[in-house]
Amino acid sequence: MGLAEMESSESWEGITLNTALSTVKSRTTSRQGSKLRTAAKRSIRRHWQLYLLVLPPIAFFIIFKYMPMANAVLAFKDYNVLQGIWGSPWVGTKYFALFFSNPAFEVLIKNTLYISFYQLAVGFPVPILLALALNEVNGSRFKKTVQMVTYAPYFISTVVMVSVIMLFLSPRLGIVNTLANALGFESINYLGEPGLFRSIYVFSEVWQTMGYSAVIYLAALAGTDPSLYEAAKVDGASRFQKIVNVDLPGLMPAATIILILSVGNIMAIGFEKMYLMQNPLNLSTSEIISTYVYKIGLLNANYSFATAVGLFNSAINLILLMLVNAFARRVSDNSLW
Amino acid sequence: MAAARQHARASDANIGKTIKESLGDRLFLMTIYVSLTLVLIVVLYPLIFILSSSFSSPQAVSAGKVWLWPVHPSLDGYITVLKNHQVLMGYANSLFYTLCGTFISVCLTVMVAYPMSKKTFFGRGPLMLFIVFTMLFSGGLIPTYLIVKSMGLIDTRWALLIPNAIWVWQVIIARTFFKMSIPEELNEAAEIDGCSDIRFIFRVVLPLAKPIIAVLALMYAVGQWNAYFDALIYLKSQSKFPLQLVLRSILILNNATGNVDASEMVRRQQLVELMKYSLIVVASLPVLVIYPFVQRYFVQGILIGSVKG
Numbered sequence: 244m245g246l247a248e249m250e251s252s253e254s255w256e257g258i259t260l261n262t263a264l265s266t267v268k269s270r271t272t273s274r275q276g277s278k279l280r281t282a283a284k285r286s287i288r289r290h291w292q293l294y295l296l297v298l299p300p301i302a303f304f305i306i307f308k309y310m311p312m313a314n315a316v317l318a319f320k321d322y323n324v325l326q327g328i329w330g331s332p333w334v335g336t337k338y339f340a341l342f343f344s345n346p347a348f349e350v351l352i353k354n355t356l357y358i359s360f361y362q363l364a365v366g367f368p369v370p371i372l373l374a375l376a377l378n379e380v381n382g383s384r385f386k387k388t389v390q391m392v393t394y395a396p397y398f399i400s401t402v403v404m405v406s407v408i409m410l411f412l413s414p415r416l417g418i419v420n421t422l423a424n425a426l427g428f429e430s431i432n433y434l435g436e437p438g439l440f441r442s443i444y445v446f447s448e449v450w451q452t453m454g455y456s457a458v459i460y461l462a463a464l465a466g467t468d469p470s471l472y473e474a475a476k477v478d479g480a481s482r483f484q485k486i487v488n489v490d491l492p493g494l495m496p497a498a499t500i501i502l503i504l505s506v507g508n509i510m511a512i513g514f515e516k517m518y519l520m521q522n523p524l525n526l527s528t529s530e531i532i533s534t535y536v537y538k539i540g541l542l543n544a545n546y547s548f549a550t551a552v553g554l555f556n557s558a559i560n561l562i563l564l565m566l567v568n569a570f571a572r573r574v575s576d577n578s579l580w
Numbered sequence: 581m582a583a584a585r586q587h588a589r590a591s592d593a594n595i596g597k598t599i600k601e602s603l604g605d606r607l608f609l610m611t612i613y614v615s616l617t618l619v620l621i622v623v624l625y626p627l628i629f630i631l632s633s634s635f636s637s638p639q640a641v642s643a644g645k646v647w648l649w650p651v652h653p654s655l656d657g658y659i660t661v662l663k664n665h666q667v668l669m670g671y672a673n674s675l676f677y678t679l680c681g682t683f684i685s686v687c688l689t690v691m692v693a694y695p696m697s698k699k700t701f702f703g704r705g706p707l708m709l710f711i712v713f714t715m716l717f718s719g720g721l722i723p724t725y726l727i728v729k730s731m732g733l734i735d736t737r738w739a740l741l742i743p744n745a746i747w748v749w750q751v752i753i754a755r756t757f758f759k760m761s762i763p764e765e766l767n768e769a770a771e772i773d774g775c776s777d778i779r780f781i782f783r784v785v786l787p788l789a790k791p792i793i794a795v796l797a798l799m800y801a802v803g804q805w806n807a808y809f810d811a812l813i814y815l816k817s818q819s820k821f822p823l824q825l826v827l828r829s830i831l832i833l834n835n836a837t838g839n840v841d842a843s844e845m846v847r848r849q850q851l852v853e854l855m856k857y858s859l860i861v862v863a864s865l866p867v868l869v870i871y872p873f874v875q876r877y878f879v880q881g882i883l884i885g886s887v888k889g
Contacts, residue, residue, distance in 0.1 A: 283702040292777040293695040297707070300692035300746060304714060307743050310727050311719025317726075328726065373619065376612045389616050393623050394875065398867045400806030402824045403860050406831035407626060410856060418629065421644040450623065458879055482605045507716075515809050519832055533721075540722045541813060553720030561717050 318551035338551035347535065355531040359509040362445050367505060370453050371494060374460035375486055390461075393454025405519040408447050409434065435524035444520060444529075459497050467493040499577035507564030510556050532556045634658070634857035638850035641857065657858030660851050667859065669819065670826035674805060677822050681741045681804040685750075686796050693751050694785060697758035698767070708755075715748045725813060739814035740807075740822065747803070750796055757792040758785070795877045802867055827863055831856055 287294055318338055320331040342348055373393065380386045399407075411417050412433040420430040433439055467489065475485045514533040521529045532552060540549025564579075572578035601609075628648065633641050637652035645651045661667055692711070696704045718724070724743070733739040762785055770780045786793070808824035815821060834852075 286700050286702040289771075290695075290698075290700060290777055293698070293701060296691045296778075297695050300688050301707075301710075303688060303742075303746055304711060306731070307724065307727065308714040308718065311723035312717065313719070314723035314726055315719045317723060376616055379609060379612050380616065385613070385616070389620050391872065391875065392620055395627070395868065395871060396623060398802060398806075398871055399864055400808070400824055400827075400867075402806075402808050402827045402831065403864055406827070406856065406860060407630065409832065410630075411626065416642065416644055416853060418644070418647075450626075454623070462879075481602060482608045519828065536721050537813075541725065546722050546726070550720055550722045553722060557717055557720060564716060 315550055315554050317547055318554045320547060322546040322550075334547075338548045339555065341548060342552055342555065347530075350527070351530060351532050351535055354528055355510055355512060357528075358441050358444060358531065359512050361441050362448060362512070363505050363509070365445050366449050366452070366456075367498075367502060369449050370456035371460055371498060373453055374457040374464060374494070375490055377457065377461060378464045378490065379482065379486075390454065390457075393457070395454070396451040397455040399451065401515045402519060404447065404451055405516060408443065408520070412443070432524070434520065434522060437525050437528040440520070440525045440528045444517070448516070456501075459501070460494055463494050463497045464490060495575070496577045499571055499575055500579065503564070503567050503571050503579055506567045507560060509563060510560050630857055630860055633854070634861045636854070638847065638854040641854045642850040656851065657854040658862070660855040661858045661862055664830075664855075666818075666826050666830070667823070667862075670821055670823035671862075673821060674823035677737070677740050678801050678804045681745070682797050682801045684741055685745045685747075685800040685804075686793060688746050689750050689754055689796055690786075690789070690793070692746070693754035694758050694781065696751075697755045697762070699764060711748055711751060721813075728814060734814055735816045735820070737820055740804075740810050743814075744807075744810060747800070750799060754792055754796060757789065761792075762788055791877070791880065794874075795880060798870075798874050798877055805867060823863055827859065830859060 314328055317328055317331075319333060319335060320328070321334045321337075322328065323331045326332075377386050377390060396404075411419055414420055414430045414432040414435075417433075419433070424430060433443060471489045471493075472485065475489050480488065510532065512531055512533065514537060517529060517531055518534050518537065521534065533556070536549045536553045536556070539545045539552070568579050629646070632648060632650045633646045634657050635650040635653050635655070636646050636657075637654045638656055640646055640651035641657075692707075695701045696707060698704070728734060728739060728743050733742065766784060767780060770784065775783070806824065808822070808828060811820075811822050811825045812828075815825070
């Protein structure tokens with residue numbers, strides 16, 4: 244929600260600035276325009292130190308964020324180390340065509356989308372439920388304990404998280420299999436089962452992040468107008484009715500924004516955890532676009548092809564984000580911009 | 581369960597002076613307590629299991645005898661970890677990356693966030709758009725890699741400190757904080773007194789911004805300590821590897837090299853298995869130890885980020 248409001252206020256400023264500038268262009272004598280320019284000049288003269296201060300960060304964004312965007316033209320070229328990015332010959336959409344006709348294409352898209360939607364379906368509601376439940380036991384020591392404990396796994400690194408998963412699910416020594424054996428079941432190599440991979444990925448992710456994700460909802464609940472609760476009490480609402488009619492509407496703005504961001508990132512599912520969890524046995528369900536780009540690009544040095552795949556992914560993401568945002572803006576008051 | 585009932589009674593006394601809680605409400609509340617307790621166990625148990633295993637004997641861990649508490653308590657695992665040259669070097673490297681990286685990141689973030697929080701700063705709207713856009717779209721892995729390469733940063737320590745130094749989200753949080761907590765009038769007064777902007781920042785802004793600097797530093801530090809991806813793609817020499825890469829090779833790729841000090845093969849293998857648990861504890865310790873103290877700041881950070889800017 245913060246981003247949303249900030250965004251809207253910024254773009255509003257941007258628009259006023261643009262209209263102001265266009266006024267400058269159309270009527271150079273416009274007093275407004277010259278006023279703006281003098282104001283800018285005066286501001287720069289007066290606060291030159293501040294303008295100097297932002298230069299290193301701006302350089303950072305240009306070099307490490309915008310130059311890579313420009314370098315993405317690599318996707319339309321046959322990269323050649325000697326000629327460099329700009330000297331290499333153009334090949335048009337050759338690498339995109341190569342990717343779309345590749346048998347891996349379908350599998351990658353399917354795996355990426357499947358795991359993302361699975362993640363969304365479980366990972367989106369669980370923190371909301373957790374926050375609602377915690378809100379019911381408000382003020383107690385118990386609430387603080389649960390909150391603190393569920394929040395802690397967020398700070399475990401991806402490498403440690405994946406090794407914990409591997410240790411627990413190990414077919415030989417893992418506690419899960421030891422337990423299964425004690426109950427008379429056969430050991431299962433969980434991470435070697437393509438069919439189980441997605442569930443392991445998603446539920447371990449939820450285990451790690453639910454406490455963290457619940458924080459924002461708890462804050463929204465804490466900010467709910469107390470008079471609404473009083474009204475609900477006077478009307479004789481049960482606890483459950485109160486949750487449905489007061490708490491949930493209070494969560495909606497935050498939930499909408501988080502949903503928009505999640506859907507907008509649906510193709511950008513994290514490389515880090517997936518790559519570590521992969522093994523030759525589960526690759527048929529665990530290979531996703533980002534891990535594929537890494538292998539093709541950096542391990543096989545097929546730069547142009549990998550760039551094309553990555554660019555395709557980023558573009559789809561941006562389009563998805565814009566579509567979801569437009570949709571959210573139409574059906575509710577909450578949107579990113 | 582008793583606690584639940586007690587609490588239900590307590591909240592009954594607090595809220596329900598005029599309207600009593602119905603039976604349905606009490607049952608509902610009880611269900612909530614039970615489910616939250618389950619959640620608590622599900623999250624806590626793996627953590628306790630790892631801690632207990634790390635303090636058990638190699639034989640007990642290999643035989644799967646550990647359930648909840650350490651079996652045949654021993655420090656063998658930790659001794660093995662501390663004897664491992666790779667781990668120690670990784671630890672030292674990670675400390676370096678975390679300290680330097682956090683310092684650079686916080687400086688750059690404040691440098692861009694503070695000016696953008698001021699109404700008198702011309703062009704702050706477009707600048708914000710310029711920065712936020714990098715959140716929505718990126719050139720991708722290979723183009724970024726090629727830039728880092730062309731700057732000669734591959735296999736240098738700088739590669740872990742610079743290319744991801746500024747997180748857009750942190751800029752947004754910091755800017756919101758500055759906007760809310762440093763009144764424009766303060767700056768105007770200082771200006772009239774002939775105080776330059778830089779001096780104002782050092783004398784007034786930074787002392788007032790201690791809470792937000794703590795938030796930024798902690799978030800960057802945890803991120804830097806836990807990261808492995810940049811090191812994986814940019815570093816080649818093992819002597820520069822951060823702890824997380826060392827962990828990856830020992831815990832995930834099962835390459836425990838060197839000084840596992842044991843003659844028998846079996847004992848050696850048992851030690852490696854035990855060492856994994858101890859290693860997990862040692863690697864997560866710095867972050868988890870400070871966590872209870874900094875939790876408040878983290879929550880604050882998330883909240884500031886979500887407040888109207």
